[in-house]
Amino acid sequence: MFIDKSMTKKVITVETDTTIFEAKEKMEKNNIRHLPVVEKDNTLVGIITDRDIRSAMPSITVTDQDSAKERERIFKLQVKDIMTRNPVAISSTNTLEDALLLIQKMRVGAFPVVDPQGKLKGIISVRDLIRAFINVLGIEEPGTLLCILVEDKIGQIKRIVNAITEENISLGSILVARHWEEGKKAVFPYLLTINVARVKKKLESLGFVLLNPMEWTLDQLPKGE
Amino acid sequence: MKRTGFLYDERFLLHVTGFNHPEAPDRLVAAYRGIAEAGLLSKLTVIRASRPKLKWIEAVHSPKYIWRLEEACILGMNEFDCSDNLMCEDTFETALLAAGGILDTLKLVMEGEIDDAFCAVRPPGHHAEVNRALGFCYFNNVAIAARYLQREWSIERVGIVDFDVHHGNGTQYIFERDPTVFYYSIHEHPSFSYPGTGHEFEKGSGPGHGYTLNSPVLPGKGDKEYKELLERDLFPAFERFKPEVILVSAGFDAHVDDNMSSIKLSTEGFSWIMEKIAEMAEKYSQGRIISILEGGYSLQRLPVLIKNHVEILLRQ
Numbered sequence: 001m002f003i004d005k006s007m008t009k010k011v012i013t014v015e016t017d018t019t020i021f022e023a024k025e026k027m028e029k030n031n032i033r034h035l036p037v038v039e040k041d042n043t044l045v046g047i048i049t050d051r052d053i054r055s056a057m058p059s060i061t062v063t064d065q066d067s068a069k070e071r072e073r074i075f076k077l078q079v080k081d082i083m084t085r086n087p088v089a090i091s092s093t094n095t096l097e098d099a100l101l102l103i104q105k106m107r108v109g110a111f112p113v114v115d116p117q118g119k120l121k122g123i124i125s126v127r128d129l130i131r132a133f134i135n136v137l138g139i140e141e142p143g144t145l146l147c148i149l150v151e152d153k154i155g156q157i158k159r160i161v162n163a164i165t166e167e168n169i170s171l172g173s174i175l176v177a178r179h180w181e182e183g184k185k186a187v188f189p190y191l192l193t194i195n196v197a198r199v200k201k202k203l204e205s206l207g208f209v210l211l212n213p214m215e216w217t218l219d220q221l222p223k224g225e
Numbered sequence: 226m227k228r229t230g231f232l233y234d235e236r237f238l239l240h241v242t243g244f245n246h247p248e249a250p251d252r253l254v255a256a257y258r259g260i261a262e263a264g265l266l267s268k269l270t271v272i273r274a275s276r277p278k279l280k281w282i283e284a285v286h287s288p289k290y291i292w293r294l295e296e297a298c299i300l301g302m303n304e305f306d307c308s309d310n311l312m313c314e315d316t317f318e319t320a321l322l323a324a325g326g327i328l329d330t331l332k333l334v335m336e337g338e339i340d341d342a343f344c345a346v347r348p349p350g351h352h353a354e355v356n357r358a359l360g361f362c363y364f365n366n367v368a369i370a371a372r373y374l375q376r377e378w379s380i381e382r383v384g385i386v387d388f389d390v391h392h393g394n395g396t397q398y399i400f401e402r403d404p405t406v407f408y409y410s411i412h413e414h415p416s417f418s419y420p421g422t423g424h425e426f427e428k429g430s431g432p433g434h435g436y437t438l439n440s441p442v443l444p445g446k447g448d449k450e451y452k453e454l455l456e457r458d459l460f461p462a463f464e465r466f467k468p469e470v471i472l473v474s475a476g477f478d479a480h481v482d483d484n485m486s487s488i489k490l491s492t493e494g495f496s497w498i499m500e501k502i503a504e505m506a507e508k509y510s511q512g513r514i515i516s517i518l519e520g521g522y523s524l525q526r527l528p529v530l531i532k533n534h535v536e537i538l539l540r541q
Binding site for chain 1: 245247307359
């Protein structure tokens with residue numbers, strides 16, 4: 001799962017001498033929040049976000065007396081004055097997992113993607129990752145999610161998948177949640193069927209515990225990690 | 226007492242889905258028994274189905290899809306589009322008759338021969354999309370009915386209430402851009418139930434924005450939440466929309482004893498919902514309600530649920 005399959009390749013960029021008003025317009029027009037900043041030869045030199053632009057704009061508390069001078073200053077502002085230089089960039093041979101972990105670590109909304117020469121190749125944003133995650137979950141296909149509590153030992157998923165297959169049900173996806181209660185995991189098969197009553201009964205007869213839907217959670221990672 | 230139509234035809238039993246399949250002919254037998262044993266048959270106008278003109282099926286489904294289904298039957302296939310949709314050689318004909326019978330029923334209502342009606346049909350319809358059979362459904366009966374009302378009777382505002390425990394993805398997709406058909410659905414929350422659509426934020430698109438409304442209900446909830454959501458969402462929406470005719474996608478699988486969901490509606494809860502729909506029909510639609518059977522799989526509960534449903538239509 002390499003980045004280049006999921007990233008946006010037609011990147012909208014600005015140059016260092018673009019005014020921040022032009023940059024703001026570009027973001028609004030394209031409904032995006034990050035603009036990589038490049039040299040004429042497409043070498044990445046920075047990134048500018050909608051938040052950088054908002055912080056550069058006058059605050060509503062500026063008085064009339066200040067405002068003429070302030071307006072002049074802002075009109076002259078260029079991308080290079082407020083951009084983040086040497087932004088964290090990743091390579092197209094990085095993986096989606098790299099991007100997920102890095103986004104969580106760096107607390108940013110998007111990464112520019114560059115080649116070994118530092119030339120811009122694309123951009124991968126939280127939105128791209130969400131799209132990939134929706135695909136992994138398979139939730140755009142009609143189906144039903146189950147949640148099964150299992151002992152944390154080898155062979156459990158095999159038994160679950162066997163039971164599902166014996167009922168002639170197609171599997172849309174299957175997720176395993178860690179950090180459940182001690183010695184347990186939660187397994188979430190997404191079944192491409194409306195008809196889950198019988199497979200549920202079958203799983204229960206095999207000794208599995210079906211969790212009450214109101215207790216499902218995927219967010220069992222320790223907070224702040 | 227109202228003049229209530231009751232669409233029922235033994236040929237609806239010919240669509241056989243195989244051993245242990247929940248959408249079985251016995252469902253209709255149970256529905257019929259509930260009505261017959263309560264002595265309601267003599268009070269109802271019993272309607273038999275006829276084959277519809279193909280143009281009405283094509284008002285919703287693509288010709289290619291219709292051919293595909295017919296061909297699958299001729300070839301003797303036993304599964305169509307997905308493993309939920311098991312079939313036999315009579316499935317195509319049965320699905321046609323179900324839709325045709327509904328159109329016959331609508332004609333009687335529109336001509337003033339009857340006031341309202343319950344259509345005990347199968348296969349059900351609300352999951353069926355333009356080009357895809359899903360969730361036991363082949364032709365989208367309620368969508369075909371709405372198109373017929375629009376085109377044959379120039380009805381400008383059709384209101385659909387879908388209380389099947391599953392979201393009617395097919396009906397929603399078909400009308401999501403159409404401001405003349407208001408689609409309202411109350412169902413188990415899509416994260417816990419098939420087909421995974423019907424979120425609160427799905428409200429129609431383009432010119433149809435605001436004419437689709439979904440009320441998801443969390444698992445384990447029942448009468449109280451249904452009342453609150455219908456009062457909050459459906460009643461004000463229909464007060465504004467003022468449907469000229471109300472179509473009901475009547476699924477009985479939200480019942481506490483039905484194992485197709487974790488929703489716990491009581492028998493009385495179903496009656497309350499239908500009474501409210503009947504009240505809205507009196508207010509806005511000259512009493513015109515055509516209720517069409519969707520899901521509901523508890524053979525023990527279907528007789529009484531359908532009997533109550535029809536008694537409310539009769540308003541005796």
